[in-house]
Amino acid sequence: MDVGTTGRRFVRRSPGGDGRVAVVGAGPAGATAALELARRGVQVDLYEASDAVGGLARTIELWGQRVDLGPHRFFSSDRRINSLWLSIVGTDYAMVDRLTRIHYRGKLFQYPLQPGQALRHLGPLEAARCVADYARERLRPTEQDGSFERWVVGRFGRRLYEIFFRTYSEKLWGIPCTELDADFAAQRIKGLSLAGAIVNALKSGRNNTHKTLVDRFAYPHGGTGRVYERMVDELRDRGGRARMATPVRRVLLDDGRVSGIETETGEVASYDHVVSTMPITLLLKGLPDVPAEVTDAAAHLRFRNTLIVFLEVDRSDLFPDQWMYLHSADMQMGRLTNFRNWVPDLYRDRRTTILACEYWAYDEDDLWRSDDAALIELATRELTRTGLLRGAAVERGHVERLRRCYPVYSRGYRDRLTVVESHLESIHGLWPIGRYGAFKYNNQDHSILMGMLVAENIAGDAGNDLWSVNTDYETYQEKALITEAGLS
Ligand SMILES: Cc1cc2nc3c(=O)[nH]c(=O)nc-3n(C[C@H](O)[C@H](O)[C@H](O)COP(=O)(O)OP(=O)(O)OC[C@H]3O[C@@H](n4cnc5c(N)ncnc54)[C@H](O)[C@@H]3O)c2cc1C
Incomplete structure (x- = not known):
């Protein structure tokens, strides 16, 4: 990232005083x-x-x-x-090999993408629609208006935008993607990845996952x-x-x-x-x-709040991802973390798993005002519906409320x-x-x-x-x- 002497300002102030x-x-x-x-x-x-x-x-x-x-x-x-x-x-x-996937309509899409798998999961009809929309964009690019929606559509085509960007972004930000600034896209999904890899796969038919997406991190x-x-x-x-x-x-x-x-x-x-x-x-x-x-x-600068519902589940091998993005529009949960999979050695003898289910809300939203019991019930219900619990029981829950968590662009x-x-x-x-x-x-x-x-x-x-x-x-x-x- 750049820190500028090239920016619009060049800040310089002397310490002065006794420097406390x-x-x-x-x-x-x-x-x-x-x-x-x-x-x-x-x-x-x-x-x-x-x-x-x-x-x-x-x-x-x-x-x-x-x-x-x-x-x-x-x-x-x-x-x-x-x-x-x-x-x-x-x-x-410890170094962690990242495994994160997108859960969409009951299917899991590898992230970073394995294009062959993604195409199989989307199916031939959906894949054809994605290509057609992408091709249309290349021929007649969408006019840009500074919004997140136009930025993504312009880059990947409407269908890929609808599947992989829209629902998640609208859950996170709580405003239509037409109202979201393209800055968010430029900052967070530049160079991605999922849509790009699908397009690459469709272009070349080869498994050519973008190499910068190979991802390890220190924890x-x-x-x-x-x-x-x-x-x-x-x-x-x-x-x-x-x-x-x-x-x-x-x-x-x-x-x-x-x-x-x-x-x-x-x-x-x-x-x-x-x-x-x-x-x-x-x-x-x-x-x-x-x-x-x-x-x-x-007065126009707003923040989005996060609700994290922690659940302890009586099973140790739920799924291998460190976290997962939940894109389906029919559930409010947006992201799910499985702490067992970060540094597995730490949990060797434990028979349970702690999950963190993320929800986002504004102060005035009913969700934000829900009490802990209702949130734990919601998270349990939604998680059960995904099938990710694999029959395991939720033993207990805990809620953390993070106010002003995301500056809304x-x-x-x-x-x-x-x-x-x-x-x-x-x-x-x-x-x-x-x-x-x-x-x-x-x-x-x-x-x-x-x-x-x-x-x-x-x-x-x-x-x-x-x-x-x-x-x-x-x-x-x-x-x-x-x-x-x-x-x-
Ligand atoms: C769910 C979630 C997932 C994230 N995932 C990642 C990730 O994968 N990788 C990553 O790098 N980052 C991630 N982040 C972002 C990361 O947490 C933040 O970037 C980082 O914590 C920001 O640090 P900060 O010091 O700027 O602000 P904050 O962490 O918000 O710290 C501000 C501190 O100021 C204190 N404070 C506020 N007002 C006052 C006051 N009036 N007086 C005294 N103290 C005050 C607060 O209590 C707080 O401790 C994630 C954040 C969230 C919420």
Whole structure:
């Protein structure tokens, strides 16, 4: 991924004052920023609203196991990010051969795709329709209007879009794909894969799966959250403070500069810099003198919530995937994680499996307001219908509610975000980063990178343009991958 000096802005602010820094939020972005600053000898206080480290990438204790909040695959090809990750994890990780499939109308489609299998599953009639639509697109391309729908249709044809993109995307985002920004497609499905491989297979008749889709990843012993727990441990070892269960209510300003923070309990502390990973909309609400046009723009930035229903099932060999995408429109569940298949050795003697069933909703949706028992019942019912339980019984359930989980890239969001960014950028010493902190659909690696770069800016006046992380889609960084043997 690119971090720009080529972007529209080039941020440069001098540290000033005595250089005291507060970091708000102990997720991947905040934990990385705090640690990287501490490693540079900067005095840091980390404030975390919850009682756990790791944010959305935390690992929870459940029924005697450690499980993540849905599937958390760490992957980056950026040498800097991987080096940092290894400096924390050491050798306490396992390499996982990814197996993920799409469940669609009772059939499983390999992902990355094995074209022969996909074609057999689609059947000759459906496959012919896909080819015909794809050919039509090549002859008369759909006019682009910046929407996700047109972007995908233009690339793969309408039928493939309907089968492999539409239902899942509409479940996830809760808005029609005509209202979803093409940015989401450009960011997440560029170079894919499933549709492309079908098309390739149809073109050549050979099993020519795209080689970049061969997928292995490193997974930390103890779960994804272990990385961030260790970061905070090291922060403390280096003299930094990490204050858990201490939500920050607002960032305080004095004459256009950061002067400190105020916690929810009214405690005030002075700082020269605040790195904020709290939701960008809430950060803005707490600031004084925000112009109306900025408030208006922010009012249109929405987040989608996630409900994770964990089920413990009395069988150990349900299916081999680490996670599965559920595309059929007749079920609300969108993704299913099977924790047994991440590092199977960990569970050798257990006779049960923990599954995580993902649902997405807005605050006002009935689904979001459903109580735990109703959600566990829904997940059990839907899962039974898929046949994936293979007759196994659900022994118990647990629900986690993740609010403001996905920044919604609705059409036009980028213009609105730019208005908000410009205002925040005018405030000296304020550094919004992270997934909801910067309203970027970040993976861990993006948030880690933001944390690293903000530390360079504060401690070294590096002038990295933080807003460009995860928006410029090409990568110019030196590449290296994590393997069993470390970095290669
Ligand atoms: C279901 C699911 C699956 C995912 N799968 C993957 C995957 O496979 N690979 C991958 O790399 N990434 C994945 N991600 C994304 C990954 O979890 C995020 O990119 C990452 O956690 C973002 O880190 P962050 O620090 O930017 O934000 P967050 O993780 O959201 O952390 C923000 C932190 O700030 C705290 N906070 C908020 N407000 C305040 C306040 N006012 N005061 C103090 N603290 C506050 C929060 O409690 C939280 O701890 C997934 C996410 C989800 C939900």
